[in-house]
Amino acid sequence: MKAEYENPFRPPYEFLASGGMVASGLAILALLEENPLPMEIRIGAAAALFLTALVRGRQGWKVFQKKRRLTRGKRFLKEETEIELDDVREIARKNPKKLWIGKGFEWSSTHRQLMKEVQDNMDETKLVGPLPKGEQSKYRETKGAVWVHGLEEEKNEKDIFIPLPDLFGHLLIVGTTRAGKSVFLSLAIAQAIERGECVIVIDPKGDPDLRAAVERACIAAGRADQFVWFHPAFPEKSARLDPLCTFNRVTELASRIASLIPSSRSGGDSFVAFSQRALNAVVNGLLQVGTKPSLIEIRRALESPAMLEELTWKALDAYCVSALESYPSLRDGAYQANAKSKGGKRSKCDIVIGLYRQHVQPSKPNTDLEGLISQKEHPHEHFGKMIAVLLPILDMLTSGPLAQLLSPEYFTDVEREMINIGQIIAQNKVLYLGLDCLSDAMVGSCIGAMFLSDLATMSGQRYNYGTIDDPVNLYIDEGAEVGKHIPFIQLLNKSGGAKFRITIAVQTIADFAAALGNKDMATQVLGNENSWIALRLRDGETQKYLADNLPETTVQYVMNTQGSSSKAGSTEFDANLGERLMQEPAELYPSAMFGKMPTCEFVGNICGQVVKGRIPFIKREEIKQAA
Structure with missing residues (x-):
């Protein structure tokens, strides 16, 4: 043939x-x-x-x-790598049902074959030679294999879009430090803001450039009054957010806090179970007395036996008044008899507990408050040991400026904005949540996890009560910082149907394995990402994982053969030369080439479509508010 x-x-x-x-x-x-x-x-x-x-x-x-064309052409000019924010807004207006992620082309086996030809027959290091004199200032300084993007003709390069319905399956951005993750997030966030949708950005390191990009996009879109900024390092400027405001059932608040406790057995730890039971009892008690649960109120009740006893007394007394008409007279009589007693006097709490068990419990028991009674009667020393893992977390979240930021209703004299996740979503606001993990990784991680749990609750509400209206765009930078907690996986698993679009940026796949404690849970996270975009990668395992997630292809090569032979005792000889066109299996995009990706260039798998593209920088300049 x-x-x-x-x-x-x-x-x-x-x-x-x-x-x-x-x-x-x-x-x-x-x-x-x-x-x-x-x-x-x-x-x-x-x-x-x-x-x-x-x-x-x-x-x-x-x-x-x-x-x-491998290294020269219009696409490599400096002006082609930047874009005005107004141009991004215009693209978003013209494509209201799509997300624009840059320019590029669909990557196919043809490009893979061309890549092999370059690698086999040319010196990659000499492809980008010195520019002609006078042209140096025209081209951007680019490191990495810039020639890969030149494998496709410039005239065939086109805008790359992701249909917004596909983003309900969530998007993973993977790239090493300074590879372009924040540039991509800024581009995607600007378009979501222009569409008038709810945007929530969780940034563990609190990148000031990303925060500024979000605020500029809000100003440009005429939504400056909808921008909300939370950052523990700037309490005097930060909005105050209540992570316990939204819940469907009382047990959700206990679970929200208990999920922050480190556990070696994924929730089966006895200390975690005991702490969750204690939290549930305290929250029920606070609600019974009409006090809105806050981190400060919960901490006070758990760390002080006297406060726990006072809460038990007030909660049980309030319930008994509503459950038994004759209870007030019985209580007052018991108080008077106790005051006249010459023997050991009982506390008001013990008296109310006795009245509840004798007169109320037989006909109208309250299992929630019985849990609170059980905690109050538990030996104090053992109770303290069992919640020893919980109290340090509550201490961190209620100390210093965090007390005002995370328990806002406890400080009524503070004038700064007070809001919650439910209001953010209902009013289509834009929230930038800086966690300041560089200063305090543990506190930042806990804050992020609590708000993710709050978002999971909101997702459940939209499911249960049919309140699914406008979509919610959630962007998480350094996803492994907050991905170590169960609410993160719950959001990925179940929030798509509640119109949550989640975009997560990480540096390596191993980040999830390290944060979650095992590779199986990391695989569970990755399995919930329907699309991914890979920037420059330095980790070999991540490179291999993404390459393996692309279809396999074949590449051709020419095999040259030659041979000669002679017969014994004869001057005759034979010689032959031949060429054979061979094929061999190959990765559609070689794993090693992920490490040579130029800054802000990417390979993406968008719901099965493989693309090669480049992300434009949004110019930083003074923005005038939209009319």
Whole structure:
């Protein structure tokens, strides 16, 4: 079977042939008088040579351009890598049902074959040679394999969009430090803000550039009054957010706090179970007395036996008043008898507990408050040991400025904005949540996990009560910082149907395994991401994981063979030369090439479609508010 094969990046030999033909044509014209052939034949021959030279020259030019386009062209100019915020807004308005992620092309087996030709036949390090004099300032300084993006003709490059319904399946952004994750997030966030949707950005490190990008997008879109900023390092400027405001059932608040406790057995730890039971009892007690649960109120009740006893007394007394009409007179009589007693006097709490068990419990028991009674009667020393893992977390979240920021209703004299996640979503606001994990990783992680749990509750409400209206766009930078807690996985698993679009940025796949404690749970997180975008990657395991998630293809190569033989005692010999066109399996995009990706260039798997693209920088400049 005959097959044609040609190296597309070979030297342009056609130039030599074209040059020879031009020289021959000129020679014929120069020697017209000495040539014995008729004039018409000589001119016709010269014209034929010039025409053939033109054809061969054009063929050679195409070969030359194939190599030149690897590193030169309009797409590599500085102005092509930047974009005005107003232009991003215009793209969002023209494509209200799509997310624009840059320019590029669909990556196919053809590009993989071209990549192999470059790697096999050319020196990659010499592809980007010195620029012509005077052109250095025109091109951006780019490191990495810039030639990969040049494998596709410039005229075929087009805008790359992700349909918004596909984002309900969530999006993973993977890239090493300074590879372009924040640039991508800024681009996606600006479009969500322009669409008028709810945007929540969780940034563990509190990147000031990302925060500024979000605020600029709000100002440009005329939504400056909807921008809400939370940051523990700037309590005097930060909004105050209550992470316990939203709940469907009382047990959710206990679970929200208990999920912060480190456990070696994924929730089966006895200390976690005991702490959750104690939290549930205290929250029930606070609600019974009409006090809104807050981190400060819960901490006070758990760390002080006297406060726990006072809460138990008030909660049980309030319930008994509503459950038994004769209870007030019984209580007052018991108080008076206790006051007159000459023996050991009982506390008011013990008296109320006795009345509840004797007169109320037989007909109208309250299992929630019985849990509170059980906690109050538990030996104090053992109770303290069992919640020893919980109290340090509550201490951290209620100490210093965090007390005002996370328990806002406890401080009524503070004038700064007080809001909760439910209001953020209902009013389509834009929340930037800086966690300041660089200063205090544990506190930042706990704050992030609590708000993720709050978001999971809101997702459940939208499911249960049919309040699914506008979508919620959740962007999480450094996802592993807050991904170590169960609410994070719950959001990925179940929030898509509640119109949550989650975009997570991480540096390596191993970040999830390290945060969650095992690879199985990391795989569970990755399995909930329907699409991914890979920027430059330095981790070999991450490179291999993403390459393995792409379809396999085949590449061709030419096998050259030669041989010779001779017969004993004879001067005869045989020789042969041969070429065979071979195929071998290959990764659609080589794993090692992820490590050579230029900044802000990417390979993406968008719900099964493989694309190669580049992300534009949004210019940083003064923004005028939209009219």
